[in-house]
Amino acid sequence: MSLDLAQPLPDLLQAIVDVESVSGNEALLADLVQEALATCPHLDVERLGNNVVARTRLGRSQRVVVAGHLDTVPVAGNLPSTREDVDGVDAIIGRGTCDMKGGVAVALQLAAELATPRHDVTWVFYENEEVTADLNGLGIITAQRPELLAGDFAILMEPTSALIEGGCQGTMRFWITTTGTAAHSARGWLGHNAIHDVREVLDRLAGFEQREVTVDGLTYREGLNAVQIRGGVAGNVIPDECSVHINYRFAPDKTAEQAEAMMRELFDGFDLEIVDLSPSARPGLDLPAAKDFVAAVGGVPGPKYGWTDVARFSALGVPAVNFGPANPNKAHTDDEFCPVQDLYTCADALRRWLGATEREEA
Structure with missing residues (x-):
C-alpha cells in the first residue's frame, strides 16, 4: 500500500481518509506519509513517533510552516469514504474529510x-x-526538536471553508463541587442537599456577560457555559456531593493566567478543579508575512471560534493562521464532508503565495 501524491486531489483525499487513523492509531497513515515524502529529493524527512516533518533547504530568507494533524475522532459508520453530491456540491464524505484530512x-x-x-x-x-x-x-x-517548528509564519490547515481565520480563542475547563450530608429522603432535614447548593454556581453562570471582543480587527465572541452536571446516588437519598463542569472560551485579549484569575474571582467562595487550560492566540494579521498571505488568498479574514494549535505556534513566537478546506461546522459530525472545490481553492491559494502557477482541476 502506498500514497500517490500526484493523483487528483479528490482521489488523494479518499485514499487518506480510508486509512482509519482515530487518535492513537495514526501509525499506518504516518508510515504512508513518511514513505511518500521520502521519495521527494527536495525534502529532508524526519519522523518522531507518529509525527512526520519534511523540510526544504533552499536558503530562502524566510521559512513558513504548514501543519495538519493525521488523527480523527472515532468512526461512526462513515468509512470508507464516498464521493457524492451534497445539496448540489461535489463532495467527499467520510470520517476526517472535514477535520482535517482535506487539509x-x-x-x-x-x-x-x-x-x-x-x-x-x-x-x-x-x-x-x-x-x-x-x-x-x-x-x-x-519538547524533543523545537527547531523543527521554527519559522516566520505558520498555516494550520484546519477547516475554514477555504477562508483565513486568524488567531483562536483560549479554553478553560474546570469542575466546581459542592458537598453536603447524606440522609434518607424521607428524613431530609437530617441531611444537607449538595445539589441545592449548586444553585449559586448556576446563578453566577447565568449572570455572566458574554462579551464580544475585537482583537487586531477581528471580533471574537466569548462563552461561559455549564457543560455537564453530576450528583446523587439514588431516588431516596439526599445527595452529599454535586459537581458542575464549566467551559470558558476566552478571547485573545487575555492570557491563560488572566482567564484563570477572572474565573476564580467570578466563583469566589468555591474551589475550582482545573482540568484543562489552553492559551488563546492573537491573529497577528498586521504582520508582514500574514499580510502577504492574506493578499494571495483574497477574501476577508475572520476570527477562529474555538481553540486550535495556532496557539502552540504563537507560544513559540511564530504567528499563525487557520486555513483549510471544508466547513468547520461539519467537523466531528457523522455526515462530515469536504467540498471538492475547497480542495482546489486552498491548493491554488498556497501555490500563488509560494510563487507557483495554479494547477488545473482534475
Missing part, C-alpha cells in the same frame, strides 16, 4: 509538487490533536 491532502500534494517555492517550507503532519494536550504531536516535537 492534509492539500499539504501533502503541494509538499511533493513545490520543489522550489519562494520561501523555505516545513511541512508537518502530526498525531493526537483530537485528544488530551499532553499527547499532542506538536507538543512532542516542541
Whole structure:
C-alpha cells in the first residue's frame, strides 16, 4: 500500500481518509506519509513517533510552516469514504474529510509538487490533536526538536471553508463541587442537599456577560457555559456531593493566567478543579508575512471560534493562521464532508503565495 501524491486531489483525499487513523492509531497513515515524502529529493524527512516533518533547504530568507494533524475522532459508520453530491456540491464524505484530512491532502500534494517555492517550507503532519494536550504531536516535537517548528509564519490547515481565520480563542475547563450530608429522603432535614447548593454556581453562570471582543480587527465572541452536571446516588437519598463542569472560551485579549484569575474571582467562595487550560492566540494579521498571505488568498479574514494549535505556534513566537478546506461546522459530525472545490481553492491559494502557477482541476 502506498500514497500517490500526484493523483487528483479528490482521489488523494479518499485514499487518506480510508486509512482509519482515530487518535492513537495514526501509525499506518504516518508510515504512508513518511514513505511518500521520502521519495521527494527536495525534502529532508524526519519522523518522531507518529509525527512526520519534511523540510526544504533552499536558503530562502524566510521559512513558513504548514501543519495538519493525521488523527480523527472515532468512526461512526462513515468509512470508507464516498464521493457524492451534497445539496448540489461535489463532495467527499467520510470520517476526517472535514477535520482535517482535506487539509492534509492539500499539504501533502503541494509538499511533493513545490520543489522550489519562494520561501523555505516545513511541512508537518502530526498525531493526537483530537485528544488530551499532553499527547499532542506538536507538543512532542516542541519538547524533543523545537527547531523543527521554527519559522516566520505558520498555516494550520484546519477547516475554514477555504477562508483565513486568524488567531483562536483560549479554553478553560474546570469542575466546581459542592458537598453536603447524606440522609434518607424521607428524613431530609437530617441531611444537607449538595445539589441545592449548586444553585449559586448556576446563578453566577447565568449572570455572566458574554462579551464580544475585537482583537487586531477581528471580533471574537466569548462563552461561559455549564457543560455537564453530576450528583446523587439514588431516588431516596439526599445527595452529599454535586459537581458542575464549566467551559470558558476566552478571547485573545487575555492570557491563560488572566482567564484563570477572572474565573476564580467570578466563583469566589468555591474551589475550582482545573482540568484543562489552553492559551488563546492573537491573529497577528498586521504582520508582514500574514499580510502577504492574506493578499494571495483574497477574501476577508475572520476570527477562529474555538481553540486550535495556532496557539502552540504563537507560544513559540511564530504567528499563525487557520486555513483549510471544508466547513468547520461539519467537523466531528457523522455526515462530515469536504467540498471538492475547497480542495482546489486552498491548493491554488498556497501555490500563488509560494510563487507557483495554479494547477488545473482534475
